[in-house]
Amino acid sequence: MKDKTITIKDVAKIAGVSVSTVSRALNNYSDINQETKEKIFSVVKELGYKPNNIARSLSSSRTFRLGMLVEDNEGTGRLNPLVLEMIIGFKNTSSKLGYETVLLSTTSDIQRNEKLQKIFKEKQLDGMFIMGLKMTDQYYDELSNIDKPCVLLDVNINNPNVACIGVDNVRGSFLAVEHLIKSGHKKIGFINGHKDAYVSYERLDGYFLAHSRYKLPVDNSLIENADFTDEGAQEAVKRLLQRHKDITAIFCASDLMATGAIYSLTNCGYSVPEDISVVGFDDIHLAECIVPRLTTIRQDAKKIGTSAASLLVNLVQGQHMGRIVIEPELIVRESTKRI
Amino acid sequence: MKDKTITIKDVAKIAGVSVSTVSRALNNYSDINQETKEKIFSVVKELGYKPNNIARSLSSSRTFRLGMLVEDNEGTGRLNPLVLEMIIGFKNTSSKLGYETVLLSTTSDIQRNEKLQKIFKEKQLDGMFIMGLKMTDQYYDELSNIDKPCVLLDVNINNPNVACIGVDNVRGSFLAVEHLIKSGHKKIGFINGHKDAYVSYERLDGYFLAHSRYKLPVDNSLIENADFTDEGAQEAVKRLLQRHKDITAIFCASDLMATGAIYSLTNCGYSVPEDISVVGFDDIHLAECIVPRLTTIRQDAKKIGTSAASLLVNLVQGQHMGRIVIEPELIVRESTKRI
DNA sequence: CTGAAAGCGCTTACAG
């Protein structure tokens, strides 16, 4: 009738050592006889013993649990499909590294002024991967002096407990605009994302950089903000068209906005890329299915997730590896043409 | 120097009762004096005490943890964006119900013949929400007699521990085809999803049903399979076009495939919807941004996730609520026209 | 209705 869960006790008994010794072997302590260690591991294998993480957490101060905070903006908008890939990538490698992944969402976990510190405690997390942080978020400031390991997507904060990961947004944006300039475009509209997103500043920089590198003056009336929504992009396109009849290209800070822009352009009687070239950002799966296939800047979302997990686990284990930058890639398809 | 974590002991001391009594009050046991209960709760509030879930799990047999298994097919294909919405919906309501959500993925958790039973134990789960189950999955059979609560997306299995949730796929498919028939189409191609997916059978039934309801003969050579990929859909379209020059409409079992189909049609010189109408399935966000805006069948993904969580929590608490069916909705946009 | 005590499966000083 005994519960068939095998515990550290069973292993100890069969291996003929004490529970403490088994625990030490399992945790890779150095002060242990090689032979006993081997015997223990063979018993572990034979019995198929798996340590109970819950018990482990209760007695140690570590929990082997990592939180992933995703901004779900309460059903307002749908979510960027890249987020799912990041989540999966993160989950798979943190799992490989022996950590469990707990999903956190802004609506259900970070309500009215909750401190991150509190979430850490309540959810018993060793570390946290934060996606979609905006500079206006109430916990933005807290991150400057938080004492728990955090990895931030696309945002850089100066704190030894915090590391940053993301695509090189300046470079990505630069590549997009450079591609257009090299294709002969001179009047290039830019539809940027949410103004409180860190990435928006960087992508704007890339836009400026490309212009200055190629000695093209920047006209600020060519720059629009559209909050990363397709509706926003549609409106932005109309404003752009009104102000500049001679515009020949538009760079959008997301594929979703690019899609919205193309829709709007088509509706206004322009054809893409014959009349106006469009470049996106992200390289979501649909970018290569729609008509015209979208020229865009690829972010390797799975890799971002994967690296974020390694980065965070390292941080949890006391090693700060610094900021990880993923190279963006220009993918030329059919929505841009040389003029 | 005392650790400032407040425990059940602190509450007991201040309330002037024993630890056991506090525990009973917190767990809503009935055999407890109303007054003591109130006193305890006021102390709990005053101290801001939160029970430690880990300790709770260790001593009871329940863990208050729910697993979400998402099929990530190891980077082969990208994932359906609806999955993310389901995940968030599920997470938010299970969180509201006091359960924590642990993400599980097929590649990292269900490798080579692992039993679900084992995952349950290792991950210490009270229940599991399984998405993207295929009939060829190695754990498909195990589900017929599993003794742990599971909620399955889109698959029906007869076992009191298993409940099913999903859109009415027969109905959804029927609505799509009916819309085409009512618009005057008589030769309607059908590009179905993965042949081992349960939904594919149901969506095929819907296609048949609409034909028989409207006394239209079914021509099997109008039916193709494309594994839910856009490349597959592009090929399928070409085969369809070869066999049937007079085809006027195509129904695709996903928006992604519909997008691929439209691309292929455009490339072959057909215009959508002028020459050929196309209907999708899912209503992903991009369905309303692309040119032409996609007529499709909406699955309310967030609602599916939300309801799945309630269903699972009920199951965990011993109550089987039966199968939940979400109504699909026909969304008519610009990719179909009357002929 | 309430308390004392054992126990969940592990880790971690502390001796030796």
Added chain:
DNA sequence: CTGAAAGCGCTTACAG
């Protein structure tokens, strides 16, 4: 290098 023992924060029979 190893063992005995206390303890992590809770729950749960068992008495009363």
